[in-house]
Amino acid sequence: MAQTPDHGPADPHAAPTTVHDTHATTEAEHGSGGGLPQFEFQHWFGQIVYLVFLFALLYLLIAKVFAPRMRRIFDQRAETIETAIATARRVQAEADAQADAARAGVAQARAEALRTATEAKARVTEDLNRRQAAAEGEAAAKVAEAEAAIAKTREAAMAGVSQIAAETAQAVVEKLTGKAATKAELDAALKGAA
């Protein structure tokens, strides 16, 4: 391969023993003569061996060092994203639960407030009714008492009136007739007037 007699179509120095000291002339020939320098097979062996060596090295480095490092980062990234999403989901669920709880609390408080208000209203109404009834009873008693007092006074007054009328009538009769009227007469007269 490397140092074979078929040296390249345009290479005049196609000798198997070409060594470095003749290369200056081969290069000069190529500069003017044409023909691809890539077909100078004496250079192949060194290039191939070296490339295989470098390639093997690069393959090992990638397989043992770079690819695992990269995979680790990829895995780490996927894990980070997964954890973040899970955390976000959990927090979201928590927030939802808290919102539900708050809503339930509000509803309960409202119901309680409503009940308390109703109770208070009922109590107040009852109290009011009771007091009203009491006040009415008291007032009725007072009215009755007053009416009784009035009746008594009137009776007393009425009794007084007949006596006064009798006395007045006696005085009038005495003045007019000069003599006092009898009691019986007065009574009869008063009865007729009354």
Next chain:
Amino acid sequence: MADPLHQFQIVKIVDLPDPTLPIVGTVDLAFTNSHLAMTIAFAVVVLFLTAVTSGAKVVPGRLQAVGETLFGMIDNMTDSIIGHDGRKYFPFVFAVFMFILGMNMLGMFLTFTATSQLAVTATFGLITFGLVVVIGIVKNGAGFLKLFWPTGAPLVMRPIVGLIEFFSFLLRPLTLTLRLFGNMMGGHIALKVFAGFVVSMGALAAGGGLGLLGLPGAALSLGMVTGLTALEFLVAFLQAFVFAVLTCIYLNDVVNLGHGH
């Protein structure tokens, strides 16, 4: 005028003693400009991957993002082409891709392109082909030959189609080799030719007189060089990618042989 092929000339930097080996005979060992380009490409790839993976963070920086993009691209490719076994072959495909990409890209900055050397591309082609054959035989044994037995074809046609399949299989390393070699060499020759036009027409114009007509030609050539340079960057990436894709496809053939692919 510089020869556009001159850039492919192997130049010895350090000459080494020439040993005589059993089969290949006396070999002309030297550390050449090709070795230098390979070494630089190797060093750049290793340094790049070290920089990308050593301080790798969950939230990537710029360099790490570039490395992860390349890594993820090849990883997806091995996964989607070879299937769930693809991860096993990822290091090989990634090594091929990165090394060829490194050499191609460095060819855009250095005066020498390692992948424009037939010896280099042939080595890559043969390494890939050799791996495919070895995996095919290790995984399938004699069943490896089923690769050439087209069950979809009518019975009478099978030997003929099988023979064609066999030869096309044997041609795989050659096509791998020549595709990369031709693309890289052709691009660099075109660049050099147009760059040469810029100089020669510029020199013509510098002579004055009718030579001034060379100026538009020189300007046009300069534009071509600029455009071709951009194109060559694309080609440098694309050829590395194509090589990696074909490597995956060839590996898939033997890894999933007889799994109805």
